[in-house]
Amino acid sequence: MITLEGVTKQFGTVEAVRGVDATIREGEITVLIGPSGCGKSTLLRMINRMIEPSSGRISISGEDVRNTPPELLRRRIGYVIQNVGLFPHYTVFENISVVPRLLGWKRPRIEERVTELLDLMGLERSFAQKKPRELSGGEAQRVGVARALAANPPLLLMDEPFGAVDPQNRARLQTEFDRIQKQLRKTVVFVTHDVEEAIRLADRIAVMRDGRLVGHSSPEDFIRQSAPPFISEFLGADYSLNLLARHRLRDHYRPTRGTARGTGNPTLPETASVKEAVALLVTRQLRELTVHDEAGAVLGTFTLDCIKNLFGGESGGS
Amino acid sequence: MDREPILRWVKTAFLVAVFILLVFNFHWLEQLAPSLFARRGIMIERIPLPVSAWQHIYLVSISSFLSILCAVFLGTIAFFPFARDFKELFVDLSSLGETFPSVAIIALTVPVLGYGFWPTLLALYIYGILPVLRNTITGIENIDPGVMDAASGMGMNTGEVLLKVALPLALPVIIAGIRTSVIINIGAATIGATVGAGGFGVPIISGIRSYDIALVLRGSIPVALLAVAADSLFSNLEAIFEARR
């Protein structure tokens, strides 16, 4: 758990971060989002002491970060940045083993760990001997993540890690990262200015504006508890629709008893997203559709009623 | 290995070989073009060319070696946060220094150290620092900021960032600076002859004094060849470290 108390950073006359109080939960991805220049990177970099706050206190698991020398602190915190920053004179193997070597790991342990990470990131083992310039943007970014995970830090700081990758590859990286995170359950602080990326990855979204933290909650809560105008505007009018992509049909259908064949409704598998289901309803001008499991057996029906709790939770009496 | 790097080294070896052959057998050239090398004016006691070559190379090697050590040291110091103010000063001084003729530096060192080897060595040393220092500083400054950020973000301390990341990545640029420095000093060392430091400057200077073109060529051809050979050598080294990045 990371606790920020009145954290402020002043660069000369510019107040980059102003009195941020927040608690970042363990094992979750907290996405720090906001327009460019609002202080996201500055706030992130204060956590691993790349920048020292002008005032305020940051603690990790109750321990003030100032109690640990910066180098030692950083070796325990994974760090991924937008332009990857792979060391061009090192091979992929050497890049990934930077922190383990700083920590004095023995060679066999490092080799084992690098192989493990290449597998985890879906990279061929032969990549170990490549130089960064032989990698594509997406591959380099995967190596960047592997390098940050090398010494198995409980905390990961990521500053627009997929920002420099083309949209198609970015979507793939996000999906993969989501999968890896479900496995590893790291505490992640993830900076982005891309709302869709936030929706795809976040357990919690923290919205910043002009150095202040103006909203901090689960992605759904921004809609349930009508957010202030700035936040709604920043998240976009289609935010609620995009949010539906986070939810699977399996959690949002009305089960039918027995079989309900012959309705003539289109069907979707329970693994489809609610967004897909709504899109289907809209394009076919329907009120309901049928949900089936992988074997094709009918599970129930989906109507817009099934998701009213998602957004109207407070007033809708769930 | 590609053929190109091999060809580069062949060229370097060829230049070095020509230089050595010429230094030991300059009379071949004199026989090849007797009219050009016809002796004019008064006979002047000749120092054997190999001796001049040795004096010249000795002077340049020692001064360049010391310059490089000092420049890389200063450039490294400038990397540390506390020296941020020095950095600008170093770069400005380097640029200023290069507009300052080396003759003037030699002239200034003579009153301090007298005539001969030492004032020339000191002048070449000071003069040689400048390009290396400037390139060390700019070479480190021009490294991708993301790489430097990642290095300290991973938990390297300043020394580790410097030794494992900054210097290796700046190396090609530093070698380019060394190349400039050595080439300049090979030329500037001829002026050492005016204050009695020996080298290829001796035949050149006495040739000029006695209107003896043959004598001037006897110093200037080897010195030019030496410069070209050194240039070729350092550009090869630069290419090696460039490729390793």
Ligand SMILES: Nc1ncnc2c1ncn2[C@@H]1O[C@H](COP(=O)(O)OP(=O)(O)O)[C@@H](O)[C@H]1O
């Ligand atoms: N090292 C610095 N020196 C001076 N100003 C800075 C520095 N770093 C950031 N800033 C300023 O602080 C503000 C926030 O920057 P940053 O945290 O990088 O924003 P974001 O990551 O949200 O785009 C900006 O106005 C930026 O110009």
Ligand SMILES: [Mg+2]
């Ligand atoms: Mg930023």
